[in-house]
Amino acid sequence: MNKKAKRGIDTSDVWAEKLKEGIDKIIRNAEKSYDAQVTVLLRAVDSAEKKADLKKLKAARNIALTWIEYFETLRDLVKKDPNKTGAGKKASLDFINDQIKFFNILSKEIDRKVLEGKASKIRQSLE
Amino acid sequence: MVESNNILSKTASAYNNSNHASSVDYSVDPQRGSVHYRSEAFKQLSEAAYGSIPPNVKKPIIGKAAGAVGRAQNFTEKHSDITLTLTYGGLVVPITLAASKAMGYMQNAGMFSSAKEMLEHNTLYVVAGLGVAYCLALGGSLLVGEVVKQELPGKLAGLKEKLDREYAALGSEKI
Numbered sequence: 001m002n003k004k005a006k007r008g009i010d011t012s013d014v015w016a017e018k019l020k021e022g023i024d025k026i027i028r029n030a031e032k033s034y035d036a037q038v039t040v041l042l043r044a045v046d047s048a049e050k051k052a053d054l055k056k057l058k059a060a061r062n063i064a065l066t067w068i069e070y071f072e073t074l075r076d077l078v079k080k081d082p083n084k085t086g087a088g089k090k091a092s093l094d095f096i097n098d099q100i101k102f103f104n105i106l107s108k109e110i111d112r113k114v115l116e117g118k119a120s121k122i123r124q125s126l127e
Numbered sequence: 128m129v130e131s132n133n134i135l136s137k138t139a140s141a142y143n144n145s146n147h148a149s150s151v152d153y154s155v156d157p158q159r160g161s162v163h164y165r166s167e168a169f170k171q172l173s174e175a176a177y178g179s180i181p182p183n184v185k186k187p188i189i190g191k192a193a194g195a196v197g198r199a200q201n202f203t204e205k206h207s208d209i210t211l212t213l214t215y216g217g218l219v220v221p222i223t224l225a226a227s228k229a230m231g232y233m234q235n236a237g238m239f240s241s242a243k244e245m246l247e248h249n250t251l252y253v254v255a256g257l258g259v260a261y262c263l264a265l266g267g268s269l270l271v272g273e274v275v276k277q278e279l280p281g282k283l284a285g286l287k288e289k290l291d292r293e294y295a296a297l298g299s300e301k302i
Contacts, residue, residue, distance in 0.1 A: 037290075037294075040294065040297075041294075041297070042135060044297050045134055045135060046133070046134075046135055049133055049134050056297065056298075059293065059296050059297045060297060062293050063290065063293045063294065063297065066286060066289050066290050066293055067290070069286055070283065070286040070287070070290065073282050073283050073286060074283065077283070101142065102138070102142050105138050105141045105142050106134070106138045109134045109137050109138045109141070110134055113134050
């Protein structure tokens with residue numbers, strides 16, 4: 001019998017708590033990292049739009065398209081894994097599909113703004 | 128506030144009006160006037176990871192964990208070329224699934240005899256699972272990214288590098 005067991009401590013519960021804390025921390029770290037990456041992108045979009053910086057808008061659009069590609073690749077990996085079933089797999093695929101949808105909409109809105117900007121410049125040059 | 132007809136507000140409006148599983152939340156920092164992004168979907172992932180652990184299985188799993196983490200530590204030391212990073216949030220998906228997988232391994236307690244085989248087929252899930260167990264061996268001091276490293280599947284690794292370059296080209300401020 002180990003020392004903790006002798007003291008009447010349920011080591012199973014201690015491990016369970018540590019494991020739960022660990023998973024929680026991993027998810028929080030990843031969440032923080034991902035949200036920060038997307039926030040950087042959205043701030044850049046906002047800033048570029050206010051300054052009518054078409055070059056920066058295009059750079060932001062490229063990042064959105066790469067995120068789409070990234071999540072599509074990840075989705076293929078998750079789908080192909082026969083060991084992944086149930087709620088975890090569904091939540092993962094829902095999350096991935098949501099992100100793809102979001103970046104699709106964002107990239108199209110940026111495209112629209114870039115085209116408007118180009119048209120505006122052409123109009124100005126003709127006036 | 129974010130203007131109603133700009134790119135971000137139009138994106139948020141279109142996204143939130145579409146048939147999606149969660150919402151994207153925008154907020155404005157009052158001091159810096161900056162935009163923040165937060166995906167509520169992460170909560171679902173977290174809940175799915177916890178929800179995958181049947182209550183009646185939890186204690187037997189954990190009871191065997193002490194021996195298993197010792198084996199995990201040995202296994203990890205033998206595979207020091209394995210790399211794990213949490214640089215991109217997209218990784219939360221396999222890592223979350225890996226946590227469930229780690230639970231399954233612990234349930235069987237013989238998880239690390241089969242981990243090598245799993246490693247050959249799917250590095251991402253297994254190594255993250257090892258990371259969880261390995262961190263347990265360190266007394267619950269859990270910063271997996273600092274302990275074990277993970278290899279991304281080839282195409283994902285390439286896309287991650289591409290994103291790094293594109294973010295650098297964007298020249299935006301760090302958060």
